[in-house]
Every structure is written in structure tokens, then in C-alpha cells.
Amino acid sequence: MAVSLWKSLLQTTKSRLFLQRGVSLYNGVHGFEEEAIKKKLQQFGGGSINLSKEDHGIRVLTLNNPKQMNAFTGTMMLELQERVTELENWKDGKGLIIHGAENTFCSGSDLNAVRAMSSSEDGMNMCMFMQSTLTRLKRLPLISVAVVQGKALGGGAEFTTACDFRLMTPGSEIRFVHKQMGLVPGWGGAARLVQIVGGGAALKLLSGALKVDPERAVHLGLAEETLPSSDETRSLEEAQAWLNQYTKAPAEVIQAVKKVVTAGRELQLEAALRAEKDIFGTVWGGPANLQALAQSTKHK
Numbered sequence: 001m002a003v004s005l006w007k008s009l010l011q012t013t014k015s016r017l018f019l020q021r022g023v024s025l026y027n028g029v030h031g032f033e034e035e036a037i038k039k040k041l042q043q044f045g046g047g048s049i050n051l052s053k054e055d056h057g058i059r060v061l062t063l064n065n066p067k068q069m070n071a072f073t074g075t076m077m078l079e080l081q082e083r084v085t086e087l088e089n090w091k092d093g094k095g096l097i098i099h100g101a102e103n104t105f106c107s108g109s110d111l112n113a114v115r116a117m118s119s120s121e122d123g124m125n126m127c128m129f130m131q132s133t134l135t136r137l138k139r140l141p142l143i144s145v146a147v148v149q150g151k152a153l154g155g156g157a158e159f160t161t162a163c164d165f166r167l168m169t170p171g172s173e174i175r176f177v178h179k180q181m182g183l184v185p186g187w188g189g190a191a192r193l194v195q196i197v198g199g200g201a202a203l204k205l206l207s208g209a210l211k212v213d214p215e216r217a218v219h220l221g222l223a224e225e226t227l228p229s230s231d232e233t234r235s236l237e238e239a240q241a242w243l244n245q246y247t248k249a250p251a252e253v254i255q256a257v258k259k260v261v262t263a264g265r266e267l268q269l270e271a272a273l274r275a276e277k278d279i280f281g282t283v284w285g286g287p288a289n290l291q292a293l294a295q296s297t298k299h300k
């Protein structure tokens with residue numbers, strides 16, 4: 001009796017915690033020194049992470065460091081965390097498109113920062129910082145899609161897996177080059193890749209550091225489709241049209257949809273069911289629900 005009560009309390013707490021915004025994956029208990037790593041990252045500047053204005057419930061996040069093929073500098077890592085916080089507080093959002101500036105996605109960590117931060121302590125702290133930010137990004141109550149133009153390498157490949165979907169332009173590639181660097185993914189990319197393509201395919205992609213072109217990515221279920229255009233502006237418009245198919249409903253309904261899927265993805269069944277109940281409670285009898293009932297909506 002006492003054990004089952006305790007188990008039930010633990011699961012409820014877990015599903016509640018999971019629904020909260022801004023919760024870091026790591027803290028001091030895990031040896032994470034957030035303020036120390038932020039100070040360190042501040043030393044490696046360049047580039048920016050830009051967030052567009054809202055358009056029909058969709059915003060565009062741009063990885064902007066084209067001089068280095070959009071490699072992630074320290075300050076870009078810090079800015080990404082700020083943009084994610086901004087998106088967590090966006091009440092009317094439905095969708096997010098993520099792409100790289102000047103027709104390429106991202107070539108991973110800035111190698112200059114990587115070289116200067118080669119101690120185990122810095123590596124662990126950077127890993128925990130980026131895992132935490134990308135986990136929050138994937139949990140956003142928005143439908144997110146990465147538009148992969150040019151190359152997504154190393155941390156860039158990992159970043160694409162923190163989106164719900166990937167669309168690739170002709171000639172683009174996703175490549176987990178970590179093995180070639182004597183590493184494995186550390187931004188959560190391996191765990192997410194296994195969820196997306198399964199263990200066998202993930203093992204091949206990581207151990208072979210294989211170039212994944214759009215055709216192979218679609219075949220593996222890593223990408224949804226190849227966009228018709230490789231032109232930067234047109235492919236973004238195509239991605240927007242693709243995303244529009246899934247965001248035609250009030251924001252509170254789209255957000256609830258994403259939340260139940262996130263719960264199903266991340267929690268054990270009983271905790272996911274409890275989370276689903278809580279989320280269901282936010283839309284039941286809500287404006288969209290009442291309107292659909294009043295109109296006797298038919299689903300022909």
C-alpha cells in the first residue's frame with residue numbers, strides 16, 4: 001500500500017515536473033556548474049542565433065555564423081538558451097522552423113572553442129549545457145522542423161534531431177562525424193537518433209560516420225521528404241507550406257497535441273497517461289472544443 005502510494009506520487013511529480021518550462025536537465029547534484037560554463041562560453045564569440053517575428057503562429061530560428069559554416073561558437077550556445085526561453089514563454093506559438101544562414105545548416109561546434117576547452121571539466125559542462133538546451137528545444141509545445149540545406153555535421157547533425165521533423169534540400173547531407181573526431185555525440189544526438197531511426201541504423205550512421213543524403217534520410221525515416229528547391233528563400237517557403245498542414249488549429253490545441261506526444265515519447269506509460277489526462281483537461285470545454293460542438297463539426 002505504502003509502496004504503491006509512493007510510486008504513484010513519484011509518477012505524478014515526474015509528469016508535473018516534465019510539463020514545467022525552463023527546467024534544466026542537470027544541476028549541481030550532477031556536477032553541472034552552469035554559471036562557470038556560461039562564463040567560459042562567453043569568451044568564444046561570433047555569430048548569432050536569430051528569431052524572426054511570428055507569422056501565422058510560426059517563427060524561424062536562424063543559426064547565423066556563415067563565415068564558419070554556421071559552427072556553434074560559445075556565445076551562440078548562450079544565445080540559443082535565451083531564444084529557447086523566449087519560445088517557452090510564447091503563448092500563441094504553433095510552429096518553429098530552424099535553418100542555417102546562407103544555405104548551409106551547421107558544421108557543429110566551433111573548433112576553435114573545442115580546442116580551447118579540451119579539459120574534461122569543460123567538456124562535461126558544455127555537454128550538459130547543450131543537452132539541457134536541446135532537450136528544452138525538443139520539448140517546446142511547438143511543432144519544430146529543421147530545414148537542412150548544405151551540411152549538418154557533428155553537433156549540427158545532433159541539432160537536427162532536436163527538432164520534431166527534418167526536411168532536406170537537394171544535395172544536402174546530415175553526417176555524424178564524431179567518430180572521425182575520436183568522439184561520440186554529446187548533445188543528446190545519439191539518444192535521439194536511436195529514437196528516430198532505431199538502434200541498428202543509428203549504430204551504422206555513427207560507426208561509419210556515413211554521409212546521409214536526402215534519399216537515404218527519407219528511406220531511414222530521418223527526414224520526412226526532400227524539398228523541391230535548394231534555393232534558400234524558396235526552400236524556406238516550401239518548409240513553411242509543409243508545416244502549415246500541421247498547424248491549422250488554435251494555438252492551445254496545437255500546443256496540447258505536441259505536449260501529449262512529448263509525454264508519450266519521454267515518459268513511461270503510466271506517467272504518460274497521467275500527463276495526457278492533465279493536458280486533456282486544458283482543452284476539454286475550451287473555446288475550440290465548444291465551437292466544434294456548437295457547429296456539429298463533421299469529419300468528411
Ligand SMILES: CC[C@H](C(=O)O)C(=O)SCCNC(=O)CCNC(=O)[C@H](O)C(C)(C)COP(=O)(O)OP(=O)(O)OC[C@H]1O[C@@H](n2cnc3c(N)ncnc32)[C@H](O)[C@@H]1OP(=O)(O)O
Pocket residue numbers: 067068069071072107108109110111112114151153154155156158177178181183185186187
Ligand atoms: C564532433 C563533435 C563536436 C560536437 O558535437 O560538439 C563537433 O561538432 S566538432 C565540429 C565538427 N565539424 C567539423 O569538424 C567541420 C570541419 N570542417 C569541414 O569539414 C569543412 O570546413 C566543411 C565541410 C564544413 C566545409 O568545407 P568547405 O570546403 O565548403 O569550406 P571551408 O572548409 O573552406 O570552410 C569555410 C570556413 O569555415 C570554417 N569552419 C567550418 N567548420 C568549422 C567549425 N566547425 N569550426 C570552426 N570553423 C569552421 C573553416 O575553417 C573555413 O574558415 P577559414 O577561415 O576560411 O579557414
